[in-house]
Amino acid sequence: ICGLASNTVLIAKNGIEYYIENSAAPIKLRDGRLSGVVMVFHDVTEARTLTQKISFQASRDVLTGLYNRTEFESIAARLLHSAHAAHAHHALLFLDLDQFKIVNDTCGHLAGDQLLRQLSHLLSSNTRKSDTLARLGGDEFGILLEGCAQQRALDIAQHLIDIVRAFRFEWDGKMFSVGVSIGLMAITDQSKDVQSLLNGADTACHIAKDRGRNCVQVFECDSGAMRERDVRIDWVARLQKAVEQSRFSMYCQKIAPIADSSATPHHEMLLR
Numbered sequence: 001i002c003g004l005a006s007n008t009v010l011i012a013k014n015g016i017e018y019y020i021e022n023s024a025a026p027i028k029l030r031d032g033r034l035s036g037v038v039m040v041f042h043d044v045t046e047a048r049t050l051t052q053k054i055s056f057q058a059s060r061d062v063l064t065g066l067y068n069r070t071e072f073e074s075i076a077a078r079l080l081h082s083a084h085a086a087h088a089h090h091a092l093l094f095l096d097l098d099q100f101k102i103v104n105d106t107c108g109h110l111a112g113d114q115l116l117r118q119l120s121h122l123l124s125s126n127t128r129k130s131d132t133l134a135r136l137g138g139d140e141f142g143i144l145l146e147g148c149a150q151q152r153a154l155d156i157a158q159h160l161i162d163i164v165r166a167f168r169f170e171w172d173g174k175m176f177s178v179g180v181s182i183g184l185m186a187i188t189d190q191s192k193d194v195q196s197l198l199n200g201a202d203t204a205c206h207i208a209k210d211r212g213r214n215c216v217q218v219f220e221c222d223s224g225a226m227r228e229r230d231v232r233i234d235w236v237a238r239l240q241k242a243v244e245q246s247r248f249s250m251y252c253q254k255i256a257p258i259a260d261s262s263a264t265p266h267h268e269m270l271l272r
Contacts (some may be wrong), residue, residue, distance in 0.1 A: 001025045007048075010041070019048040061135040063113055064120035072142050073135035076187075076194045079144060083187050090146050090187035091153035094201035095123075095160070097139040098179035103111045103169065111171040115178070118169065127156075127161055142201075149216065150186045157182045157216040163213060181208040182216040249271065 059071035104112035132144040183205030202221040208217035255266040
C-alpha cells in the first residue's frame with residue numbers, strides 16, 4: 001500500500017494542471033497471490049487553490065501585492081540567522097515616500113492608492129530577484145538585500161532614490177513628482193534582533209528626512225545625529241506626559257522699553 005508525494009500534479013492533454021491525491025493497494029487472492037492493483041486518484045485542485053490563496057493573502061499586502069510586514073520580518077529573521085551562523089552580510093532598507101500626502105490630500109485616496117501601486121511596480125522592477133520588497137504600512141516600504149555589503153547597499157539605495165525622483169505620477173490631468181528618504185541598516189553577526197534592525201533603519205530614515213529628504217542615511221549608533229534624535233524622542237515623551245498630568249503653567253512677563261516709557265506696552269507669554 002502506498003501513496004504519491006504531496007503536491008502531485010497531473011497535466012491533461014490540453015495543458016490544464018490538476019492537483020491530485022493518490023493511493024494504491026494490492027488486490028490479492030485467497031491463497032495470497034497478487035491478482036491486481038487498485039489505484040485511487042482524488043482531484044484536490046479546488047482545495048489546493050483555496051489553500052494557496054489563503055497563504056498568499058496571509059503574506060501579501062492587499063493593495064500592492066508585495067510582501068506584508070509580517071512576512072518581511074520573517075524573512076529578516078532568516079537573514080539574521082544566516083548572518084550569525086555563516087557571518088554573511090545583508091542589508092535592510094527602510095523607505096519613506098516624500099510628498100505622498102500632497103497627492104493623497106489633493107486628489108483623494110484613490111489617487112494615493114494608484115500611486116502606491118505604480119511605485120511598487122517601479123521599485124520591484126529595480127530590485128534583484130534575491131531581494132525582498134515589502135510594504136510595511138502607509139507609504140513606507142522595506143527592502144531586504146540578501147548577500148549585500150554596506151557599500152553595495154548604498155549604491156542600490158541611491159539608484160532607487162534617482163528612479164523615484166525621475167518618476168512622474170499623472171492623475172486627472174495633474175502631474176506630481178515624489179521623492180523617497182531611505183534608512184540603511186547593515187545585517188551582520190553583530191546585529192541583535194529583527195526589531196532592533198527595523199528600529200535602526202527607521203531612525204536612519206527619519207534623519208535622512210531631517211537632512212532634506214531624497215537621500216540615504218546609514219544607521220550609526222554612536223553618531224551625533226542619532227544621539228540628537230534620541231534626545232528629541234525623549235523630550236517628546238516628557239512633554240506628552242506633562243500634558244497628561246497637567247504640569248504646564250502659563251506666565252506673563254512685561255516687556256519694558258528703556259528709551260520711551262510712553263510706548264505701547266508689550267508682554268511675553270511663557271508656557272513652562
